[in-house]
Amino acid sequence: MIRVTVWNEFFHEKTEPAAREVYPNGIHACIKEFLSVEEDITVRTATQDEEECGLTREVLDNTDVLIWWGHVKQYDLPLEIAERVKQAVLAGMGIIFLHSSHLSRPFCMLMGTACNLKWREDGDKERLWIVDPSHPIVQGVGDYVLIPNEETYCEPFGIPEPDKLIMIGAYEGGEVFRSGCCWRRGYGKVFYFQPGHETYPVYRIPEIQTIIKNAVRWCEPTVRANIDVFSSPNIKKLTD
Ligand code: ZN
Numbered sequence: 001m002i003r004v005t006v007w008n009e010f011f012h013e014k015t016e017p018a019a020r021e022v023y024p025n026g027i028h029a030c031i032k033e034f035l036s037v038e039e040d041i042t043v044r045t046a047t048q049d050e051e052e053c054g055l056t057r058e059v060l061d062n063t064d065v066l067i068w069w070g071h072v073k074q075y076d077l078p079l080e081i082a083e084r085v086k087q088a089v090l091a092g093m094g095i096i097f098l099h100s101s102h103l104s105r106p107f108c109m110l111m112g113t114a115c116n117l118k119w120r121e122d123g124d125k126e127r128l129w130i131v132d133p134s135h136p137i138v139q140g141v142g143d144y145v146l147i148p149n150e151e152t153y154c155e156p157f158g159i160p161e162p163d164k165l166i167m168i169g170a171y172e173g174g175e176v177f178r179s180g181c182c183w184r185r186g187y188g189k190v191f192y193f194q195p196g197h198e199t200y201p202v203y204r205i206p207e208i209q210t211i212i213k214n215a216v217r218w219c220e221p222t223v224r225a226n227i228d229v230f231s232s233p234n235i236k237k238l239t240d
Contacts, residue, residue, distance in 0.1 A: 090186030094219025
């Protein structure tokens with residue numbers, strides 16, 4: 001079983017009627033619901049208002065893939081907890097950053113760049129074009145995914161060159177954005193996925209759910225390594 005923790009700052013859905021209407025129990029509850037149907041996945045949720053932001057060492061030690069949604073409260077996440085998440089990824093935990101999480105502390109730490117972008121919020125239609133149809137994350141999806149309304153994100157996106165770019169978003173205004181990006185960091189796999197503004201029901205679109213399910217399986221750790229520094233045995237002495 002792949003042990004998934006869906007983490008959400010859980011702020012808009014409690015404070016903004018438009019977000020509450022779309023996700024009455026929070027974005028994390030919606031994602032948990034569609035992942036829980038899968039027989040090879042077990043899901044728990046965590047939110048920023050919990051003790052240690054719901055990200056204790058025990059939670060991270062028992063998480064194979066962490067899904068992250070954050071926005072206005074990202075700078076309230078203590079650096080110590082962000083560092084804990086980063087170290088878990090370097091040691092093998094998979095992580096999926098959704099939408100505005102491009103400015104979350106763990107994402108910026110793992111990328112090492114500004115991770116900024118241009119945006120506007122006009123509810124544009126987005127076509128999410130699949131540029132690598134062979135990639136495991138986009139299996140079961142057609143040439144593109146149509147999102148009826150989405151916040152527009154626009155290049156330049158201040159990320160390091162992805163190891164693999166698998167999706168490009170195109171908006172009604174003509175903007176384009178690197179919407180599906182994969183990296184390796186240490187032993188862990190990182191996937192950034194752009195869709196998911198809090199006032200549009202993007203996570204209820206079947207193809208978006210398929211992509212997130214595929215991404216969970218792609219991010220599953222192959223090993224969980226001890227990344228401490230060790231003294232090395234002298235190979236010559238061992239073989240003499
Ligand atoms: Zn947004």
